[in-house]
Amino acid sequence: MELRPRSFAGQLKADQLNSLIDALLDQGYRVIAPVKRDAAITLAEIRTSESLPQGWGDEQQPGSFRLTDRGDTEYFGFAVGAGSFKQYLFPSRRKLLDIDRHDMSMTKVEDTEKPLAFLGARACDLDAIAIQDRVFMGSDFVDPFYAKRRNECIIIAVNCHRPSSTCFCTDAGKGPECRSGFDVALTEVGVDDDHRFLVETGSEKGTALVNNLDLEATTEADDAARQEIIDRAVAAMQPALPDTDIPALLKAATESPRWESIAERCLNCANCTLSCPTCFCSGIEDVTDLDGTHAERWQTWSSCFTMDHSYIHGGSIRRIGASRYRQWLTHKMSFWVDQFGMSGCTGCGRCVTWCPVGIDIREELRGFAGDALEATTNEEATA
C-alpha cells in the first residue's frame, strides 16, 4: 500500500489516555468501550482507561472465542468482541409508548440517556454504523430515537493491527484502516519503547475534543509507524470471499440444495443475527398491567431465524430452516445492495465466531461459487 502523508492532530502518550476519557466525561458523554468480562471481550460503560482490556488478546475461530494474556501494556490489541455499538444506538429492547386505557392517550417514551462516546470503534464498526444510518435515517421515515443518539454521539476509532482469523473486512468492508465515519481516530504505536497514540480528527466535533488535550507534535517517522500498523493488519487477513459477483451469485442460487446442507448444521439459534452489527429487524410487543388499565408497546430485536418473523395468519412463510438461512445470507450479501445501495456485511466476523456450530459464511459463499463454476464447466463440456 502506498504511503499517504498524514496530518496528525498530534500524539497522546499512552499514560495520558485518561485525559481523553476525562475530557469526554467532562463534556457529559457516557463512554462505551471494550472491556474484559467473563472469558470474552465485550462493550461496557467505562470511566477510566484501567477498565480497558490492557494486555489481552483474542483468538477467534469459527465457533470459538478465546482470550489470550499477552501480558504487555497494549490497550487495543484484539479484534472485535461479541457485542457491537449497535446495542447502544438501536437497543435490543426499548419501550416506545405508554398507553392509558381510559381515553387511550399515548405517551411517547423520550430518550433520557446522556450522549454516547464510542471509544475503540474499529473500521468494521464504522462501516456498520454507516450501514445502519442508511437503514434508520436514510428514508422518508427517520427513526427519531436512533437519529437523536446518532447525532449526539462521538466516535473515537482505533486502527486495527491484530485482526483475528474470522476477520475479513479487507474483502467485505472498507477496513482495516479507519478512513471515514469517525470524529477522532487513534493508532496505537510503540508499545514496547515509546507507547503512544497517533491522533487524527475526522470532524469538527473531534477537533474540538482534541483541542482540549495536551497533544505533543508528531514526527515525520510517525506516518510510517501508522502505515506499518495498517499493513500488518492487511497482511494478517487471508482472502476470504470468492472473487465473483456475490449478489448475483446468491440470486442465482435460491433453489440450490446447498441451503439444505447448511440447514442441517444450523441450530436456528439466531446468534448470527443478534451479534451482527448491521441486522436491523425488530418486532413490537404489546403488554398490559394486571388490572388492564395501562398498556405498553415495546420494540425488541427480532431475527429471521425464528418462525414468528414471517408469520401470517395460516402459518409462517419461511417454514423450513433452509429458507430461513437463505434469507439471512441472501439478505446480508445480496438483497441489501438492492435495498440500500450497499452490502449488509462489513466482514467483522462476529457471526462466524459466535455461531455455536461454527458455520462460516466465507466458506459457504466459496461453496456457492464453486457450485456455480462447476455448473458452467459442465455446461461448456456438454455444449
Place this chain on the structure above:
Amino acid sequence: MLDTSLSPLPPVVHGAGDPMLPVKTRIVDRKQETADTFTIELEFENGSEFTFAPGQFNMLYTFGTGEVPISISGTPGTSKNIVHTIRDVGVVTSALSGLNVGDKVGLRGPFGTYWPIESCKGKDIVIAAGGIGLAPIRPVIRHVMENRDDYGRFIILYGARTPEDILYPEELGQYKSNLDVEVWVTVDRADRSWRGHVGVITTMITGAGFEPEKVAAFVCGPEIMMHFVIMNMNRLGVTNDQIYVSMERNMQCAIGRCGHCQWGTEFVCKDGPVYRFDKVEHLFNIRQL
C-alpha cells in the same frame, strides 16, 4: 395525482411527526358482514380528514393487544370516514371485532403503493378477488363505478368459500344490475339455496371472454389463488405487465424499518403491497422467500 410508476405516495405522518405513533380514532359505525367478517368506520378524534389511494393500508391498534395491517376499503380520496373490512382470524382482529361504536382504535397510515386507477383509464378493468381479498380492492370498484365513462368494460370475478361468506352481497348485486358491468361470483362449496357458480375462480376467467390487449387486471387473494388466476389470464393473452397483485406479509412497522415484510429485495409495506406482476414474477415463483 396517481402516476403510472406505482412509486410510493409521499409519506403522510399523522402521529405528531413520528410514524410509529398511532393516532386516536373513534368507531362511528360497525356492521357485521358475514359470520367472521365485519366493517368498521373510523373518524379521527381531532376531526382531521384522511386521504388515501385504493390499495393502501393502515396499521390498526387495539388497546393492549397489538397492531395489524388492514387495507382501506372505502371510496378513495379524501373524507372524514375511514372504512375497514376485517376478518376475525386471531388475537388482534378478534379484539377489533369486539369493539363497538364509540370505542377507540389507534391508527397509523396510510401506507404503501396503490392500484393504478388513473393510468388505467380507457382500459377494460378485470378484478379477480378471493375471500377477504375483495376488501382491499373495493376502492377500485367504487372508483370505477363513480367514473364509469373513464373505463371500458368492467368485469368483477369473485370467489368465496360458501354463499354465507360472500362479502358485500348487496353492493355486488347493485353493480350487477348495471348492464355494462359483469359480476361473476363463485363459491367453493354451495348449499341448497345457491344457484350460481361452484368451483374455483379460475374457471370463470375463460367464461369472461375479454379482449386481452385492452385489459388491466387487479388481483387480490391468497397467493395460490393469484397464481392460478394469473396463469389463466396469461393463457388468454393478458401479459404480466397488465396484471397487478397485492401481497401480504407480516408487518410490524409499515415504514420499511422492522424487516418483517421482506420478500426478497422488497419491503412489501413500502415497495408494495400492490405490484405490477412482471416486476415481481421472479420472486413470486420462489418458495418460502
